[in-house]
Amino acid sequence: MKESRPRTFCWPEGKRAAVSLTWDDARPSQVDVGVPILDRFGIKGTFYVLPRNMGARLSKWRRAAANGHEIGNHSLNHPCTGNFDWQTQETMLERYTLARMERELRAANRLLRVALGVEPTSYAYCCGQNFVGRGTRLKSYVPLVAKLFTVGQAGFSETYANPLICDLAQVPSIKFDNKAYGELRETLDAAVADGCWLILMGHEVGDVRARQTTSASALRDLCSHFGRRPDIWVDTVTAVGRHVGATVRHPPAKARVR
Amino acid sequence: MKNKKSIPFSWPEGRRGAVSLCWDDARPSSVRIGVPILDEFGIRGTFYALPRNMGRELKMWRAAAVRGHEIGNHTIKHPCMGNFIGWQTPETMLENYTLGRMEKEILEANRVLSATVGVKPTSFAYPCAQTYVGRGTTLRSYIPVVAKHFEVGRAGFSETYASPERCDLAQVPSMDFDGQTFEQLRDLVEKAMVDRCWLVVTGHEVGDGRVKQTVSAKALEKLCAYLRRRADIWTDTVTAVGRHIAATVKHPPIPARLR
Numbered sequence: 310m311k312e313s314r315p316r317t318f319c320w321p322e323g324k325r326a327a328v329s330l331t332w333d334d335a336r337p338s339q340v341d342v343g344v345p346i347l348d349r350f351g352i353k354g355t356f357y358v359l360p361r362n363m364g365a366r367l368s369k370w371r372r373a374a375a376n377g378h379e380i381g382n383h384s385l386n387h388p389c390t391g392n393f394d395w396q397t398q399e400t401m402l403e404r405y406t407l408a409r410m411e412r413e414l415r416a417a418n419r420l421l422r423v424a425l426g427v428e429p430t431s432y433a434y435c436c437g438q439n440f441v442g443r444g445t446r447l448k449s450y451v452p453l454v455a456k457l458f459t460v461g462q463a464g465f466s467e468t469y470a471n472p473l474i475c476d477l478a479q480v481p482s483i484k485f486d487n488k489a490y491g492e493l494r495e496t497l498d499a500a501v502a503d504g505c506w507l508i509l510m511g512h513e514v515g516d517v518r519a520r521q522t523t524s525a526s527a528l529r530d531l532c533s534h535f536g537r538r539p540d541i542w543v544d545t546v547t548a549v550g551r552h553v554g555a556t557v558r559h560p561p562a563k564a565r566v567r
Numbered sequence: 568m569k570n571k572k573s574i575p576f577s578w579p580e581g582r583r584g585a586v587s588l589c590w591d592d593a594r595p596s597s598v599r600i601g602v603p604i605l606d607e608f609g610i611r612g613t614f615y616a617l618p619r620n621m622g623r624e625l626k627m628w629r630a631a632a633v634r635g636h637e638i639g640n641h642t643i644k645h646p647c648m649g650n651f652i653g654w655q656t657p658e659t660m661l662e663n664y665t666l667g668r669m670e671k672e673i674l675e676a677n678r679v680l681s682a683t684v685g686v687k688p689t690s691f692a693y694p695c696a697q698t699y700v701g702r703g704t705t706l707r708s709y710i711p712v713v714a715k716h717f718e719v720g721r722a723g724f725s726e727t728y729a730s731p732e733r734c735d736l737a738q739v740p741s742m743d744f745d746g747q748t749f750e751q752l753r754d755l756v757e758k759a760m761v762d763r764c765w766l767v768v769t770g771h772e773v774g775d776g777r778v779k780q781t782v783s784a785k786a787l788e789k790l791c792a793y794l795r796r797r798a799d800i801w802t803d804t805v806t807a808v809g810r811h812i813a814a815t816v817k818h819p820p821i822p823a824r825l826r
Contacts, residue, residue, distance in 0.1 A: 391733035392740050393726075394762065399825065403735055403818075406826045436726065440698070440708055443735035443818065445715055449699055449708035456704055465724050467651075467695065474649035476662055476702035481650055503652050559662070559702065 318473045318504070318556060324542040326501040327472075327549045328535070329508045331355040331462065331482065332523070333383055333433055335362040336513050340369035342525050343514035344378065350532035355546040357383035357433035357462070360420040367424065374425040379545035382421065382429040382458065385413040389436035405441035410450050414457055430459040430547045433510070437464030439479065451478050460550035462508060469496070470506040472553045480550065485511030487518075490527040494534070501541060506549055576732045576815060578763070582801040585731075585765040585808045586756060586794060589613045589721065589741060590782070591641055591692055593620040594772045598627045600784055601773035602636060608791035613805040615641035615692035615721070618679040625683060632684045637804035640688040640717065643676045647695035664700035669709050673716060689718045689806045692769070696723030698738065710737050719809035721767060728755075729765040731812045739809065744770030744782050749789035756793075760800060765808055 320327060330347070332339045335358040347354045356373070358380050363370045374380045388410075391401030398404060414432065422428045432454050439451050439461075454461035455478035466481030475481070483496060493509070500507035509523075517524030535543045542549070578585060588605070590597040593616035605612045614631070616638050621628050632638050646669075649660030657663055673691070681687045691713050698710050713720035714737035725740030734740070742755065752768070759766035776783025794802045801808065 390727075390735075390740065392728065392730045392764075394730070401733065403733065404821045404825055406821065409825060440710065440738075444737045445711045447708055447710045447714070447735065447737065449706055451699065451706045452704045455706070465726075467724075469650065471650045471652055474660065474662065476648075476706070478703045478706065479699075481648070505650075505652070 320504070320542055321552060323540070325540045326504055327506040327542040327544065328497065328500070329355055329506070329544065329546045329549055330485070331357065331433070331508060331546060332485075332511045332514070333357045334359045334387070334512060335370065337365050338513040338515050338522075340366045340373055343523070343528065344369070344373050346514070346525065346528050346532060347378070348376065350536055352532050352535060352543050353377050353379065353545050355379040355381055355431065357381040358421060358425070359383050359387055360385065360417055360424070363424060371425055374427050379431065379547055380421055380425050380427050380429055381431040381433055381462075381546065382414060382417050383433050384435050385417045385420075387435045389438055393436070402438055402441055403443045407441055407448055407450060407453060410441055411453055411457075414453070431462060431550065432458045432460070433462040434464060434479070439463070454478050459554065460546050462510070462546060464510055469500045469503075470508065471503070472506055473557055475506070475553070477550050477554055480506070480508060480546070482508035482510040485509035485523045486513075486521050487524075488527065489517065489524065490530040493527055493531055497531075506553070508546065578801055579811060581799070583799045584760040584763050585801040585803065586759070587613055587765070587767045587803065587805045587808055588744070589615065589692065589767060589769045589805060590773070591615045591769060591771055592617050592645070593624075593628065595620075595624050596772040596774050596781075597770075598624045598631055601782065601787065602627070602631045604773070604784065604787050604791060605636070606634065608795050610791050610794060610802055611635045611637065611804050613637040613639055613690065615639040616680060616684070617641050617645055618643060618676060618683065621683065629684055632686050637690065637806055638680055638684050638686055638688060639690040639692055639721070639805065640673060640676050640680065641692050642694055643672045643679070645694040647697055651695075661697055661700055662702045666700055666707055666709060666712060669700055670712050673712065677716075690721060690809065691717045691719070692721040693723065693738075698722070713737050718813065719805050721769070721805055723769050728759045728762075729767065730762075731765055732816055734765070734812070736809050736813055739765070739767055739805070741767035741769040744768035745772075745780050746776055746783070747786060748776070748783065749786040749793075752786060752790050753793055756800065765812070767805065
């Protein structure tokens with residue numbers, strides 16, 4: 310049952326595994342608290358910026374982008390399932406079409422390019438959801454993300470990405486928020502032992518007890534740990550995804566499993 | 568932002584909301600420990616059974632089905648994304664599936680369950696809560712296949728419960744049941760009832776709640792006692808609740824400006 314374990318894949322420069330640190334929505338605490346911690350350790354993060362949220366810290370976001378942190382696309386309206394009572398009839402995915410989704414993903418890319426000077430090459434699915442419509446007429450919008458971006462990041466995953474197997478259009482990511490350093494280390498150590506790519510996904514940065522918040526002290530401890538671990542490649546989602554994309558080819562499924 | 572309350576919907580007999588208790592995979596402890604607790608309180612659960620796991624407890628599963636517990640479809644091979652190392656194989660990983668093969672295997676699971684347990688499943692639970700086949704630009708959702716063959720498809724690892732007016736019955740959200748205390752579960756039920764929603768919770772084993780993927784037997788007992796006392800909460804199987812919603816709710820078409 311070990312067929313899916315990496316066998317022939319190599320990370321660059323003899324690294325054993327890859328890690329990407331990511332945050333969604335462009336919450337102000339990300340540039341107020343998170344980016345300065347990353348900068349102190351020379352680590353590049355990936356930020357999936359919701360255009361309507363970046364206004365509050367526009368110059369800080371510009372500086373972060375110029376400094377090499379990745380600015381990814383997180384849609385225009387943050388559409389999710391209508392089961393959330395904060396979604397409206399206008400934004401719920403059950404009432405989206407693929408055409409509207411494509412228009413809005415392109416519009417978000419334009420807004421980010423104009424405001425921050427970089428064209429996004431990665432996308433994070435809002436609420437980790439990847440559909441439009443409902444029932445027999447529902448469609449996945451993963452193919453659209455595959456067409457427009459180098460990497461699509463999925464969320465709320467139970468495991469990390471196996472570079473030999475993973476679909477770059479929906480790379481799994483694991484919850485970053487509300488976890489102590491010890492818990493994050495356990496996940497990291499398992500990913501390194503498996504030679505995999507761990508993507509952590511958070512929202513705010515600050516007090517671990519606050520809702521949807523990555524612990525600032527756990528982030529500091531994690532960054533300082535990376536400083537002592539030259540065998541771990543810590544980089545943006547697009548940088549790691551590009552290496553995986555250039556190295557791995559997926560053969561078509563064999564006829565017997567069709 | 569309370570648009571979801573603008574469409575009139577009512578639960579039967581003046582109830583405030585609905586709750587469904589689910590277990591996946593047909594783990595032995597779910598029928599050996601879980602079902603007797605549900606029976607003691609007259610509550611019907613929903614069990615998404617993997618045929619290969621039912622063998623030793625088959626008689627108990629049959630008896631549970633006769634007593635009104637729902638037996639749902641959870642596929643034949645439990646296919647999930649290939650990123651699970653040491654578990655998924657090239658044969659079972661969703662990246663190597665096609666819609667045609669998925670439909671064949673789902674119908675095969677229905678046949679096996681009909682033959683062994685004596686009931687044809689009317690609801691389906693997505694293994695690992697994943698709903699696609701293939702990869703990249705050629706990836707497809709298999710939710711439409713589930714919508715075609717079942718009254719309800721149950722999703723998982725959800726951040727919220729189902730709004731009856733808005734939810735897609737082909738992918739009803741469900742929340743974690745494993746490892747939760749009674750107090751956590753009760754608070755979640757209360758919240759769902761305030762919103763007049765449908766709370767579906769999903770677990771795996773039943774026993775010591777500190778063990779991985781296990782619903783605490785103690786929490787389950789207390790939850791059942793609590794649900795029994797609350798005449799304003801409709802506790803029933805996934806299909807029973809889904810059927811009521813399907814018969815009651817009509818979804819307006821998408822206006823041209825949103826297309």
